[in-house]
Amino acid sequence: MNELADRLVSGDRAALAQAITRVESTRADHQQEARDILTAVMDRTGDAWRIGLTGVPGVGKSTLIEALGKFLTGQGHKVAVLAVDPSSSRSKGSILGDKTRMGELAVDRAAFIRPSPAAGTLGGVARKTRESMLLCEAAGYDVVIVETVGVGQSETVVADMVDVFVALMLPGAGDELQGIKKGILELAEILFVNKAEGENEKRARRSARDLEAALHLFAPASKNWSPVVLTGSALTRDGIDTLWETITKHRKALEEAGELDQRRRGQQVRWLWSMVEDRVLSQFRADAGVRNAAGTLEDAVAKGSLPASEAAERLIASYRGGPERGSSSSDVSSSGAASGPAGES
Template identity: 85%
Template sequence: MNELARKLLDGDRAALARAITRVESTRAEHQREAREILTEVMDATGRAWRIGLTGVPGVGKSTLIEALGKHLTGQGKRVAVLAVDPSSSRTRGSILGDKTRMGELATDPHAFIRPSPAAGTLGGVAKKTRESMLLCEAAGYDVVIVETVGVGQSETVVADMVDVFVALMLPGAGDELQGIKKGILELAEILFVNKAEGENEKRARRAARDLEAALHLFAPASPNWNPVVLTGSALERTNIDTLWETIEKHREALEGAGELEQRRRGQQVRWLWSLVEEAVLSRFRSDEGVRSAAPALEEAVAKGTLPASEAAERLIRARTGPD
């Protein structure tokens, strides 16, 4: 067995961090080792609770994750957080400051926090989040939380890799329901109106009522679960226990109906084809004929002298590699 895989299965946090680095690396030798590690640890995956968390910047995602994480580690659970930071569209750089925002959880021996740059990936998730999630499960973590960027990208990507999709809302959301993305209400299985403390408490309750009314306009994401709206405060750590109890009830409902296993199988198959599409596109772009023809065709499309559809067809014909 790969030495890194063996240490990871023993619960070595440093080995887990190194394995995720291999997964995220673009170097060919690291990618080969990453595939080897994942293949060797697959039998140890699939046992964790997979939770997706989304919300606009400033809604308190990191604060809520820390509160929920400490609640769970207090129950003896091991918690892994895959926190995705937004990347600059110009420099591709990312601050990766989630560990500083979750200072208490970051020092908890039963928790593991891994910040990764989104680097423009749709859904506000890092390119290798799915693989990282499997490695965390193999390392023995009971709960894996995926924190998304929350900047309005396709939440479908997040929902399609977790068991339950939680959306954080601000207390004033009920006043501006028309501005809430329809996609969030269609995908969210639990909505948590955060910052329900002090003067915000009444606004939070009003927002919750408005959200509950709005949810009746959409078909639920699962036929075995009706979305639940909760209020609470991550800062004051109120109703965090209720949030976890609701997540537990969601899992029980899906497991009882056999939907959880079916959902995960479907996610795995869709993940397979997304990787195939990614690999095919990468090989196409690196083809010598395509690379040679691309600059002139891009310039013609940019100038408006050639339609993109014709340019695409010419690029496909320019490919010199095997069919």
């Protein structure tokens, strides 16, 4: 792992990909290796621009990221894109086709694109995206863009891991107050009305005015920054320079006020507890007592013979061999559920 970490720090793209694979793996040995790598490279992280980008499917997220990425690599930046693909609730698989939608950026040696399955994670952000971001920073990428699956209240997860949250909007998409989630307007620090080309240009400007009016109804995410609404076209790359200029102004405003460091410190602490919660839940589900009790209690809840709250209490009580509430199979079976291992614990 020390050798892999050294290769990663030297800019070896294959080493970065291998390290991220270990971060995303659920194998215990890979998770330990990932922690070792992260510990070894932590002193080389934290200097990158962290940008979150969201928007409804079809708004042009991938096209805009490619346009912005090429603009930045042309200025000497190294850009990493962590593109999260939605996972099938049935097969658990993902298409992972982001590289095909960013063909020009994918072959740019100053860019690195890593599609990852969302795996059902809240907000469409893969559980390990934060660690992947740190690895990209350690590998020398000074701009990291996190592309999310789509817009929703749960996209707060994205805003809590980046420095600036950019929301892409469609022109002429109807009543903006009805069509946009309140949570997005409260979190977005930059709104970019995309596809403002040709006949869409007038609609885009009208949508921008609607958005500016709607933003006055909500408190800004930062006391040091008022949300900005921009228009442009990722297809023609019009307005991309203005978008980056606005991102630069946002970072400067937060740095001068000391908010950027404060924001990142808060994110790291919340990240710590998020990881603890994930680990505790994994251990809970893997516990023998919980596995034995789960089937019977799930049946009882499904049949309506046991309240979910009571079933939850019994599952918790069965954790690590603890006595289940009621302590006998009669407690579950008398509620109409079939007796089984859960009642015998």
